[in-house]
Amino acid sequence: MAGNAFGNAFRFTTFGESHGPAIGCVVDGVPPGIPLAEADIQPFLDQRRPGQSRHTTQRQEADAVKILSGVYQGRTTGTPIGLLIENTDQRSKDYGDIAQAFRPGHADYAYQAKYGIRDPRGGGRSSARETAMRVAAGAVARKVLNAILPQGVVVRGAMTAMGGHAVDRARWDWAAVTGNDFFCPDAETAAAWATELDAIRKRGSSIGGIVEVVAEGVPPGLGEPVYDKLDADLAKALMSINAVKSVEIGEGLGAALLHGEDNADEMEPDGQGGVRFLSNHAGGILGGISTGQPIAARIAVKPTSSILIPRKSVDLAGQAVDILTKGRHDPCVAIRAVPVAEAMVACVLADHLLRHRGQCGGF
């Protein structure tokens, strides 16, 4: 009943707190015979790793992943893959006083209400540190997708707005994403964001953002109606990421504005016995099942609640306090949400690929 596992056929279970000795996960259900090494996982962890620019938290973590099981002579064996990352930069002293009060916007109050106890060091289990294991699992998921689908599945994300400042879609360039500190597909906007975020950070504030993930190469047929629809599982996967407040698929919120004749994606013969869609308002999913078009999801990420501006709160003794969160925080947590969101999408796709193959065969 507790909720520390994700997925069904491709299933990962994670553990670990922000300031405990280690975080880890078990990935179960990986098909046998897939080449896998730490080097397949580490680059994705490095994307999410803190301390890489002034725009993210200055906590220093190598996030060096170790594979503890499930791989023999460089190939997966079909048995569970244990992954471990030791925490190295724990600096618990930074977090001493937050043990005594509930930080607004954080999970402190809710964890206390649920469990009657909480590990306050760095937010404990509720810390975004947990997302490192999502990224690790996502790297394994990508290997699974590409092993079964040799033409390849490409899952990539980008930050498309910081606060009210969106990218110019006319300048969208996937190649630009890795060339700035924001996973921004528009270098010009990225430069402007850098200036804006410096200002936000310097006054001790933070800002929200929008992240989009697109998966190309997904075959038609993935998704399990009617409750485990592909979009439903994507929504769960993405909403479970820290600080995410909305999930949209394809046209998303904009679909509410449309008339039927504008929203429904028309089809025509593709000349090869198949079907070509003339638009993709659906975001690659109809009836909860992939159509073969690119799958497009979008999330809104709230501003990090760890800010240097004092806010009203209550301490454990029930007294009113003003609280501000010192330490090393992300002024725009949406940035590092990009590799996490990609990873969750990859995990959902791998899971549904195996689920589909179980019932329907064919891959």
Added chain:
Amino acid sequence: MAGNAFGNAFRFTTFGESHGPAIGCVVDGVPPGIPLAEADIQPFLDQRRPGQSRHTTQRQEADAVKILSGVYQGRTTGTPIGLLIENTDQRSKDYGDIAQAFRPGHADYAYQAKYGIRDPRGGGRSSARETAMRVAAGAVARKVLNAILPQGVVVRGAMTAMGGHAVDRARWDWAAVTGNDFFCPDAETAAAWATELDAIRKRGSSIGGIVEVVAEGVPPGLGEPVYDKLDADLAKALMSINAVKSVEIGEGLGAALLHGEDNADEMEPDGQGGVRFLSNHAGGILGGISTGQPIAARIAVKPTSSILIPRKSVDLAGQAVDILTKGRHDPCVAIRAVPVAEAMVACVLADHLLRHRGQCGGF
């Protein structure tokens, strides 16, 4: 692996096609001793029932639910509750030609791609008819919530925009919701919608909409971090409803625009040893766990794809065709999504209440 069940501790499994002999569900995990009769379920089904105004499909279904098991002398016994609704108005002839082509915006193509076979009568399993069983399960979930939480949980929804025309929140009146054909909390807007939708319907088109659901009386502590967070499960539940394209929690998409000091809900002592929040940008959920504030979710519903305006498509022989969908369709499917969305929220809450009680006790 197939996806026809929802929930974990409170779990329902459904079956049935639009034009088969019946639809049904099994609700498992209901606590024993709760008074339950068909009369507790039927009113919610009647809200969703087609054919009640000119603004929804004219299909005539009594949607009369029968309890087949799990209740003895008017009380639940803890054993599974079988529910059945016979389909009475099947009129398969309306759907004869859609067997030969894929309707744009519908699940036809995706089902065919996944299964290699589909029941084309009324959309088969992908029909919104399936949502009747969600509503039935939701009615049982409400009974569970209110049996365990005697102060009562109120889950209610409203349609808040049709196309680009939103309600005036200054006129929000929950009492108005049942007084118009739109579940609209603003009678004035409802009247305008009626005129607008008449025009849309008459020209054979359809329109999208926005639905909001609010749950009050939910105790703090529900939700299972980190993958079965309460908001994650709500996102899945709501995104799994036919035609839904986005899910927002609390501030939702708007959170991306905010600074940290504006988004994080401050707290103060409530004078009774507890905590009072000064705002609810979070929508009642922090760290994936309920805080005791009202839980607020919002969905965007796309326009129904069954329209009388011809659209380009492909038939089973791979030839280009123009297709238009005759028959009895909802010009704004968001209307009937209101009771369905309420039901899904109730089911998620009941599920998490039982899950929480299992691990943490206390209710």
Added chain:
Amino acid sequence: MAGNAFGNAFRFTTFGESHGPAIGCVVDGVPPGIPLAEADIQPFLDQRRPGQSRHTTQRQEADAVKILSGVYQGRTTGTPIGLLIENTDQRSKDYGDIAQAFRPGHADYAYQAKYGIRDPRGGGRSSARETAMRVAAGAVARKVLNAILPQGVVVRGAMTAMGGHAVDRARWDWAAVTGNDFFCPDAETAAAWATELDAIRKRGSSIGGIVEVVAEGVPPGLGEPVYDKLDADLAKALMSINAVKSVEIGEGLGAALLHGEDNADEMEPDGQGGVRFLSNHAGGILGGISTGQPIAARIAVKPTSSILIPRKSVDLAGQAVDILTKGRHDPCVAIRAVPVAEAMVACVLADHLLRHRGQCGGF
């Protein structure tokens, strides 16, 4: 958390009480395109059906199954298959007094202790009537197995001992099984049992028995180490059948008596690039995975507790009472356990076949 579903990839969920209006089940995960009709299911139900000889309960139930969904034009569509059997011979009056006391050996006391309420009519949910839906699900499972494995999987069972009177294995003849009232593979023993059981029934007593199930044609590779081993899931499936008190795989209890050199099944090349086992002490399963040899399981079934001999018990008021169970009971419930045990084995195999295909592909 409640336990009214079985299986993972091939999963069925049941509902219904002995004397309610109907029993039913939902079979989810069935591959699409498999021919399926009521006539594929009914013969197995007829084997289990009460009232077919003087050696089983005289309750009269047609056990006519209806398929409510998941089949279109005679083929499965991949959507859930709803099955329903209406109860016709309910005769609740037979059971009036057992509502007031706990029948020894029955689930009455345990259900009351668990739920604080119970449906006493015919044992309610704890009645062996529930096993009809297992048999129905098992019939679907057989179709799945034989659709994916065209060489065919044969799952068949037999009663091999009644009380202390075992069959003569030298006379084992599968063809004899359908020729007597006991599913006995040894006609001579069956004749003797008939006489013995007449005497037992006439003095109002009952007797236990042993049932064996053998599955031939199962490919190597099925089973999910280390907790969902094929033998572990078979053990659960069989132990979940009413009145079963032991499960053995292959050599079973006898394995405890053996030395390593006598127990381990030797192998030799089969001359076709494969392996031939020289014995089958393992019962077709090693390390929780099928080996390609016949899978052999054996269960002990306790004597039915519904007897005409008065036994000491306690009533709902806490007073000592003598209780005897009138009505129409099986003097040897092991007989009708044969088709039920076969069905559960078939369901486990179908489930593991789909699970294996999901992770490893290949069928």
Added chain:
Amino acid sequence: MAGNAFGNAFRFTTFGESHGPAIGCVVDGVPPGIPLAEADIQPFLDQRRPGQSRHTTQRQEADAVKILSGVYQGRTTGTPIGLLIENTDQRSKDYGDIAQAFRPGHADYAYQAKYGIRDPRGGGRSSARETAMRVAAGAVARKVLNAILPQGVVVRGAMTAMGGHAVDRARWDWAAVTGNDFFCPDAETAAAWATELDAIRKRGSSIGGIVEVVAEGVPPGLGEPVYDKLDADLAKALMSINAVKSVEIGEGLGAALLHGEDNADEMEPDGQGGVRFLSNHAGGILGGISTGQPIAARIAVKPTSSILIPRKSVDLAGQAVDILTKGRHDPCVAIRAVPVAEAMVACVLADHLLRHRGQCGGF
């Protein structure tokens, strides 16, 4: 779909191979606030640990467990508990040649057939080394049981037969169990076994055995009919242990021999408003639900297949070979199965306690 997790509400997921760097597990669903330290787990691991007498394998493993998460200031926090044991004595050279052939009675052939690849070092995932994590999880389960049920649940096991040589039940003494190398409740028999097993070991053979586990203090009401019956889940849990070939509950196989009046446990008022059973043929479970009586389960463990007596087999090239298994093996693996079986019973009980509390409340 893969099977490396056990349980539902109390759920553990394990990973690790015999000769990999480490084995580990994640225990999810543990209630918060329970005192827990490595010292609560280590004693149970020490009981299972190899190398403690000449009657078990001479592999030397400290089996030192580390808690990596889920505990703060000595108490569980409700978040997942990560446990890790580093493998120290790997000596892969012992296992070099078994990579080239299938050891009879072992999982080698089956793993190869299933996955097309296997880690041959010490049996890889199929090694009994994996059972260490079961024991660790079982230690946590005991803490859960005793935290929720303050009167205490005692789960204890004993080896009751080695080959055909059973203990004398008249001499049964639980205190004796820890006083010999066999977990034998009868010191006299233990002494005889020592001599017998020396002889078996010296001639390079092995022998099977019987293990019984009894759980006292289990409240009535645990178990989830009809597929997750308490006995069904115990059967699965116990059958999933390496080398187990049968599971019996209460009277077990003997129930097949009895008449109804001898098998059904009579009841009488206990003088305190409750019920006292006059016998316990049921083994503490009726209808799949605990009755409050001691829960009694029995397993048969086959002789270890790693013997020094040459056996016929086949190598990877398909050639006939004679194989004998050098190395450090248990001549009677039933001995070390005792703490493992206890652990699995404790896990099943903890799981069902939480499941029951979720649906029915009350603890």
